[in-house]
Amino acid sequence: MSTMTIDDLRTILVSCAGEEESADLRADITDVPFSDLGYDSLALMETAARIERDFGISLPDEVMVELETPRALLDLVNDNLAGAK
Amino acid sequence: MKVHVTGLGVTAPNGLGAEAYWDATLAGRGGIGEITRFDASALPARLAGQILDFDAAEHIPSRLLPQTDVSTRFALAASEWALADAKVDPTALTDYDMGVVTSNASGGFEFTHQEFRKLWSRGSRYVSVYESFAWFYAVNTGQISIRHGMRGPSSALVAEQAGGLDAIGHARRTVRRGTPLVVTGGVDSAFDPWGWLSHLSSGRVSTATDPRRAYLPFDAAARGYVPGEGGAMLVLERDSAARDRGAHRVYGEIAGYASTFDPPPGSPRPPGLRRAAGLALADAGLTPADVDVVFADAAGVPELDRAEADAITAVFGPRGVPVTAPKSLTGRLFSGGGPLDVVAALLSLRDGVIPATAGTADVPDDYGLDLVHGSPREARVATALVLGRGRWGFNSAVVVTAVPG
Numbered sequence: 001m002s003t004m005t006i007d008d009l010r011t012i013l014v015s016c017a018g019e020e021e022s023a024d025l026r027a028d029i030t031d032v033p034f035s036d037l038g039y040d041s042l043a044l045m046e047t048a049a050r051i052e053r054d055f056g057i058s059l060p061d062e063v064m065v066e067l068e069t070p071r072a073l074l075d076l077v078n079d080n081l082a083g084a085k
Numbered sequence: 086m087k088v089h090v091t092g093l094g095v096t097a098p099n100g101l102g103a104e105a106y107w108d109a110t111l112a113g114r115g116g117i118g119e120i121t122r123f124d125a126s127a128l129p130a131r132l133a134g135q136i137l138d139f140d141a142a143e144h145i146p147s148r149l150l151p152q153t154d155v156s157t158r159f160a161l162a163a164s165e166w167a168l169a170d171a172k173v174d175p176t177a178l179t180d181y182d183m184g185v186v187t188s189n190a191s192g193g194f195e196f197t198h199q200e201f202r203k204l205w206s207r208g209s210r211y212v213s214v215y216e217s218f219a220w221f222y223a224v225n226t227g228q229i230s231i232r233h234g235m236r237g238p239s240s241a242l243v244a245e246q247a248g249g250l251d252a253i254g255h256a257r258r259t260v261r262r263g264t265p266l267v268v269t270g271g272v273d274s275a276f277d278p279w280g281w282l283s284h285l286s287s288g289r290v291s292t293a294t295d296p297r298r299a300y301l302p303f304d305a306a307a308r309g310y311v312p313g314e315g316g317a318m319l320v321l322e323r324d325s326a327a328r329d330r331g332a333h334r335v336y337g338e339i340a341g342y343a344s345t346f347d348p349p350p351g352s353p354r355p356p357g358l359r360r361a362a363g364l365a366l367a368d369a370g371l372t373p374a375d376v377d378v379v380f381a382d383a384a385g386v387p388e389l390d391r392a393e394a395d396a397i398t399a400v401f402g403p404r405g406v407p408v409t410a411p412k413s414l415t416g417r418l419f420s421g422g423g424p425l426d427v428v429a430a431l432l433s434l435r436d437g438v439i440p441a442t443a444g445t446a447d448v449p450d451d452y453g454l455d456l457v458h459g460s461p462r463e464a465r466v467a468t469a470l471v472l473g474r475g476r477w478g479f480n481s482a483v484v485v486t487a488v489p490g
Binding site: 018 | 146147148149150151152210211213214215217
């Protein structure tokens with residue numbers, strides 16, 4: 001896999017941490033803060049661990065906790081994947 | 086200050102919800118059968134009280150599914166049902182005026198053992214971050230507190246099968262110290278292969294194969310107990326708070342509580358159950374003559390049944406009080422056992438009927454017990470004593486009394 005899409009991320013988030021009733025994950029969530037989507041730091045740690053395994057990259061916890069939106073996480077992952085090529 | 090029970094929530098092997106459990110219990114419908122969670126065919130004991138009709142996705146928010154053990158799911162569902170039964174809307178109350186006190190004996194065993202399997206077979210990177218708390222004895226208190234925004238004094242107690250009564254006793258204390266509403270009770274489940282072997286390590290699990298003859302407390306043929314899963318959660322309120330809120334129903338009062346610890350093995354001193362019963366009655370300001378029914382611990386192991394019969398006859402005299410053990414239909418639920426018996430006791434007060442001890446038919450005369458078995462017994466029930474014993478020396482007793490309506 002050379003890049004991760006927002007759909008990939010949506011699937012991983014739901015699989016790792018479920019879905020907040022009040023959040024609409026089917027909408028365009030790219031720039032919606034994780035906190036508004038109902039995902040806390042543990043949910044993001046679990047998500048990061050899955051991405052690391054699935055994509056063969058490393059996402060340090062101290063970087064993960066600073067990320068606020070799906071776009072920021074996608075950029076981090078895809079930069080990482082590009083650098084790994 | 087009196088502490089009233091205003092809501093009940095039950096997840097039991099013979100019923101989801103307090104009324105379903107009570108209907109099944111009065112009808113003598115049990116929940117004991119061959120264990121189905123894993124292949125137990127090579128093991129010496131294969132009967133368990135399983136909850137087979139609980140669809141977690143139906144009762145638990147999606148966000149909580151990846152982070153909860155089956156026992157925590159039962160606790161969350163039972164709490165939600167208890168609050169709905171009490172017609173309490175936690176969002177309408179002050180967060181620091183609501184507390185949570187639960188008991189748990191096994192922790193999140195199944196969840197944890199799945200994560201251990203990943204650790205050993207695939208490596209630490211595969212272990213769920215939620216293992217950090219999903220295993221923990223206090224996790225049910227925490228998850229209930231978070232889910233309902235209850236930030237008042239909260240705690241967790243561990244005392245094997247006696248712990249659920251300790252939770253109710255401590256919840257009563259918490260209300261008396263000034264928290265108007267406390268959600269309390271206990272729930273357990275440990276039916277993964279490792280959990281099952283932990284049950285068997287007690288040496289007291291029945292190896293019988295007939296579900297109706299496997300757990301026969303106080304019977305001459307008693308040969309051990311059947312482990313069960315689930316339990317009950319209750320809403321406790323300061324009587325004036327319930328009244329001010331317009332609580333539609335009060336099931337009864339938690340009128341007395343005590344716990345004691347057994348002397349070490351080999352001590353000439355007697356076990357502590359009799360003392361716990363006497364202290365709980367004294368705490369309630371009642372005498373043995375006031376008690377209309379005893380819900381027994383009912384170990385189903387001959388020497389432990391005899392010890393309990395001795396304690397009961399020492400307090401009440403030979404055949405001095407009706408005794409029953411509806412847990413014979415569900416198995417022993419560990420921290421869930423005491424709270425489920427308290428639910429049964431409260432519904433006995435409401436309906437004027439004592440549920441029967443299922444299966445048991447031949448009670449040795451020298452036990453000196455008036456055991457209710459065969460079919461339920463109609464009786465005016467205003468006061469009930471609930472007993473619980475936990476392995477390694479725990480004894481607890483709770484007294485519930487009817488509240489004139």
